[in-house]
Structures are given as C-alpha cells and as structure tokens.
Amino acid sequence: MRRIVVVGASAAGLAAAETLRREGYDGTLTLVGDEPLAPYDRPPLSKQLLAGEWEPERLTLRTPDALAALGLDLRLGVAATRLEPAGRTVELADGSALPYDGLVIATGVRPRRLPGEGPHVLRTLDDALTLRERLAPGRRLVVVGAGFLGAEAAAVAWRLGCEVTLLEPAPVPLAHAVGLEVGEILTNAHLERGVNLRCGVTVTEVTEDGVRLADGERIQADEVLVAVGSVPNTEWLAGSGLTVGDGVVCDEYCEAAWGSPRPEAGEVYAAGDVARWYNPLFGTPMRIEHRTTAAEQGVAAARNLLAAPRARKPFAPVPYFWSDQYDMKIQAYGYLRGHDAVAVVEGDLADRRFVAAYRTGDRVTGALAIGMPPKAIRPWRQAIATGAVWHDSVRTTVPAAESDRGNTTAAEHLEELTAE
Amino acid sequence: MKVELEADKCVASGQCVLAAMDVFDQDDDGIAILLEEQVGDGRLDDVKEAVALCPAAAIRLVEQ
Numbered sequence: 001m002r003r004i005v006v007v008g009a010s011a012a013g014l015a016a017a018e019t020l021r022r023e024g025y026d027g028t029l030t031l032v033g034d035e036p037l038a039p040y041d042r043p044p045l046s047k048q049l050l051a052g053e054w055e056p057e058r059l060t061l062r063t064p065d066a067l068a069a070l071g072l073d074l075r076l077g078v079a080a081t082r083l084e085p086a087g088r089t090v091e092l093a094d095g096s097a098l099p100y101d102g103l104v105i106a107t108g109v110r111p112r113r114l115p116g117e118g119p120h121v122l123r124t125l126d127d128a129l130t131l132r133e134r135l136a137p138g139r140r141l142v143v144v145g146a147g148f149l150g151a152e153a154a155a156v157a158w159r160l161g162c163e164v165t166l167l168e169p170a171p172v173p174l175a176h177a178v179g180l181e182v183g184e185i186l187t188n189a190h191l192e193r194g195v196n197l198r199c200g201v202t203v204t205e206v207t208e209d210g211v212r213l214a215d216g217e218r219i220q221a222d223e224v225l226v227a228v229g230s231v232p233n234t235e236w237l238a239g240s241g242l243t244v245g246d247g248v249v250c251d252e253y254c255e256a257a258w259g260s261p262r263p264e265a266g267e268v269y270a271a272g273d274v275a276r277w278y279n280p281l282f283g284t285p286m287r288i289e290h291r292t293t294a295a296e297q298g299v300a301a302a303r304n305l306l307a308a309p310r311a312r313k314p315f316a317p318v319p320y321f322w323s324d325q326y327d328m329k330i331q332a333y334g335y336l337r338g339h340d341a342v343a344v345v346e347g348d349l350a351d352r353r354f355v356a357a358y359r360t361g362d363r364v365t366g367a368l369a370i371g372m373p374p375k376a377i378r379p380w381r382q383a384i385a386t387g388a389v390w391h392d393s394v395r396t397t398v399p400a401a402e403s404d405r406g407n408t409t410a411a412e413h414l415e416e417l418t419a420e
Numbered sequence: 421m422k423v424e425l426e427a428d429k430c431v432a433s434g435q436c437v438l439a440a441m442d443v444f445d446q447d448d449d450g451i452a453i454l455l456e457e458q459v460g461d462g463r464l465d466d467v468k469e470a471v472a473l474c475p476a477a478a479i480r481l482v483e484q
Contacts, residue, residue, distance in 0.1 A: 015472055022468060041477055043431070058429075061477045291475040292433055299472055322431055329432065329450075373448040374434055381434075 001101045001267075001306070002027035005090050007080045008106030009033025010042065011291060012272025014061055015298025016104045021070050023306050029072055030098055032090070034107075035124060036077035038067060043291050045128040046152040047324050051159065052132060056125055080107065083240040085265030102305045105237070105248050105256065105270040106298060109230035109289060114144065116206030119224035122149055134223045137161030142211055142221035144203045146173035148323040148330075150227035151186065155325045158195050165196040165219060167203055167211070178332070178368055179342040182356055185349055185370070189326050230289065232274045242268065247276030247287040252314040254301040269305050271297040281316040281387065282335050282365060290321040318384045328352060331377060334366030334384040343394050346376050355380060359390045422482045423467055425454045429478035439473055440466035452478065 004020060006013045009031050017031050033039070040059040048054035067074070075092065082091040083103075090098045111121035120131045131153070135141065141157045143150045146168035154166045170176065172183025173190075190197040202214040210221040232247040243249040243257040248270040250256050254277050256268040270277070272294040276287040300315040307313075323330040339358040345367075347354035355376055358366030364387075367380035383393045423443060432450025436443075443463060445453045459467050464481075471479045 011475075018472055022472075043475070063480075066480075292435060292473070295435075295473050295475060299469075320433055320435075322433060331432070331450075374432070374437075374446040374450050378434070 001025070003030075003098075003100050004028070004102040004104070004305070005030045005032065005098050005100040006104040006106060007032045007090060008104075008108055008272065008274070009035070009039050009074075009076060010106070010108055010272070011039070011061070011294035012108070012275075012298040012301075013104065013106035014039040015295040016106060016271055016302040017070060017072060017298075019299045019302035020306065023303060025306055027101075029070070030075060030100075031072045032075045032078065032080055032092065032098070034077070034079035034093075037125060038062070038064070038076065040125060041291075042123070045125065046122055046149050047156065049125075049128050050122075050132050050135075050153060050156045056129070059125065080236050083237050083242070085240050085242075085263040088266045101266050103266060103268045104298075104301055104305065105268065105274060106272045106294075107233040107236070107274050109232050109273040111226065112229045112231050114203060114206050114226050114228065116211075117208050119144075119206045119226045121226055122153060123230070131223070131225060135160045135162055138163065139223060140221045141165070141223045141225065142167065142219055143225045143227060144206075144211060145227040145229070146170075146186075146190075146197060146199070147227060147229065148174070148321070150225070151190070151325050152323060153225055153227065154190065154195055154197075158193055158326075163196075165198065165221070166190060167201050167213075167219070168197065168199045169202045171199050173197070173199070176338070177336050179336075179339065179356075179358070181342060181344075181349060182368060185352060186325070186330075189328060189352075193326065230273070232276075232287070234274065241265070245276070247274055249285070250275050250277035252278045252280045252316070253304045253312045254297060254315050255304065267305055269301040271301040275301075277315060279316055279335075280314045281318065281385070282360075284335075286319075286335060288319045290319055292320045293317060318381055320381075328370050330368065330370050331372075332366065332368040333377070333381045334358065334364075335360070336366035336368065339366060341390075345380070345394055347372060357383075357390075357394055359394070362390050364388045364390055364393050421459055421464060421467075422484050423454060423457055423459055424480045424482055425452055426478045426480075427451055427453075429476045431476045431478075433475050435473040435475060436470040436479060439470035443467055444470060 039061040079093045141162045143154045143166045173186045203211045205212045210219045234244045273289045304312040341359040345357045353371040355369045364383045369377045430452045
C-alpha cells in the first residue's frame, strides 16, 4: 500500500493519519479537510470557547511541528465531492483527483436544520464564534433542542446573563438516552437557575424574530440556536456503490460495506461520527457521535487498514461521553439508548452525586455518573466492557432518601425505577 | 521522552489511565495526574496511545 487518503481532518481523521505513521506506513498520506483550519477540537465549542474563557488557538489539536512531522499531503479548505471506486480515486471540489490504495472516510456530520430564517447552529469554530458575539446580558436566546449540545449552550448563555428559553419535544431532556429519572435531574438544573426549559413542545419554524411552535404559539427571541441533532456527511459517496444508511455502513473492523457486486475499489474504512459500524460488544450496529469514539475509531480503522486480513481486530469500544452543564459534570459509559431499566447504584439522585446503571436485556450496558470520583465509575465501565450480567452486578442498597419505604430489595427498587 | 500534561485542558475521561496506567492516574475529580514524567522505550507505545486517545489533546510527548 503506497497511497492512503484520509477524508476528514477532525478528531477521527487526525487519529487515523497519526496511527498510520505510528504503525510504520511511510507512503503518500493525504489528509483532506473541508474547513480551512488545521485540525481542532470541537467539544470546547459549546463550553469554554462559547463562554469566552478560551480563544480559538487553544482548540488546535496538534502543534504545527507535530503536524509537519507526519509528512502529510495536507489539503485543507477543500471538500471531497466524489468517490470513484473503479479508478480508486477521490475527487475534490477544486477539481483535483487523489488516487488511493487505501481510504479512510471520516467526513463527520453536519447540524440538522429547521425550516426558516438562518438561525445559529453549533458545529464549527465559525459557528461558535458567530454565536458568541451575539450573547450578552439581557439578550433573549431560544435554544431548540435540549440534548447535550443545546443544554451546554443554554448553560453558558445563562452564565453570560442571557434570558434563555430551552425548547425540547421530549418529556425531559435526553429521555430516550438517559431515562426519565436522570432527565428530571437535568430538567431541574435548568429550572432552578431560571432557564425557561419547556418540554413537550415542537418547533416547526424559525422566524425573523423567534420561533413558531406546532400549536401556533410564537416565542420571541433575539437569537435562535438550533441543536436538534445532526446528519452524516455521505452525499459525496452517492453512486460509489458504498452502502450508506444513516452513515457509512461498516463491519466490526470498520471496513465499509459495498453493494453487490463489490467493485475492485481498494480498501475502504470509515471512522468517527460518519461511521455506522457493528459493535460486537453490544451486538448491534451503532453510529456514535462522541469525541472519544472518534479518536478510538480513527486509531482502529488505521490499524485494520494496514493489517493482514487475519490480523485485523474488531472495534468493540465502550462508548464514553461527558457534558458540562452549570456546575455538573456528567459522564456516561456504554450504550444507553433503548435501555430497559435504570438503577441508582451509588449516591443519590437528589444530591446530584450518583452513578446510575442501565440494563438492556439481562446485561449492564451503560452507566451515567454526575459528580462521582473515577474509582466509583471505573467498575461500571469494566462491567460494561465485560458484558456483565445485570443481576450479578447490580445489588443496590436503597438510597438514603428512600429508606423510609423499608427494606426494599434491589430488584423491587429496580422495578420502581423502571416504570417509564 | 518527556511527557507533558496540560491538566486544565483535561476532561476527566480517564482514557490515558486505560492506555498507560503506569504513567497516568486520576484525582478525585477525574483530572489526570502524571505519575512519571520521563518514559523509556518500554512505556513509549502506551503513552503514544494515550496521546492519540486523549479527547482533549492534553498530553504531549517531547523529545529531550
């Protein structure tokens, strides 16, 4: 293999490029990024950067020297427009064509949008700087979507003195991911501070002076931020023969799947937000938009690309994410989505210091912690990584606040928590 | 090689501890702690993995 192209110059693409060099690949290595900036970090965009605590330079993922040491053919500010598998070529927006033997697709996602007049979104450094300029004491900000991005931005805007309204269609923020009990904790954190969180409302349109709800109500705002999820950047792969469906569909090795007949297209892998791969640890395909997964998957895809077929390793991570909201640090391991039950296994929800374990089927598949030390969280990560059986792992003592109910057994306690 | 850690960038993911537990630990808030500043060849691969996996780009390896 003498020519490798990595499309996407953010966390996953950078990790892939670095790993290729670290593993001894010394051929041509092209890194393509549609933004004109050297690889930078996105999580601080809705945290320290939006708050004005950090300037853009702090987000740079590698020093110029470290980047130069990789010996890259670096193509920044130019998007990939087409994959031509028969010719093993990636075409770029500037008309150039990059031949490859191996390809890593790490083109990420872009914000999902709503109909209407140009609201803010928050994905790129430009997005964050534009929004930051508009946040000031007394300004009215409507945030559409109380997922992690929307909630973090709302918390920052509140701290900057804005009047914040946070609109969420679900009954609590992140209901499908964290469950109702934990969602209520997140709800209270907003309400206590005077952020006007309204759940169960659907925004249908962004207007010149705010948003319109499904029932016709209008909410006035100076600025509107839409944070309603994202869309994988796969359009440039149309017609390539790659299997695309909410992301680039991959096997457990992160190798991209082809329609039939499979073209002689070289070796193609995907990593990061854009990749929908089969995670054998959970026995299900997943597409994870977490910063840690992007790096892990970039590393894994690069190694498998270089490895002999029998030496490849399945990519079976425990997904991890964190979120900073007000004074809370939220950390979650595993795959919480679609869980069957939640149990508080350490601490107390009411104190906002707890670990909650999540069950899917008979296994421990997730854990979410707020304000807990690493030693309290690590065993639960380990339980998820080893596929521990729920009833062997979860022996909850009833939290102190609920002890007046008597000696509730762990199983009964679980049933109570599960009634969602 | 020398390991440099920017603790105020750390997001407490613990990825460094998973990659190189001889070199990194976490305090009670989860913030990374450097156990060894100088790493020899034996631990270099682990630390390079930690550099690659750190989600805050808070770890660097510096030639001496």
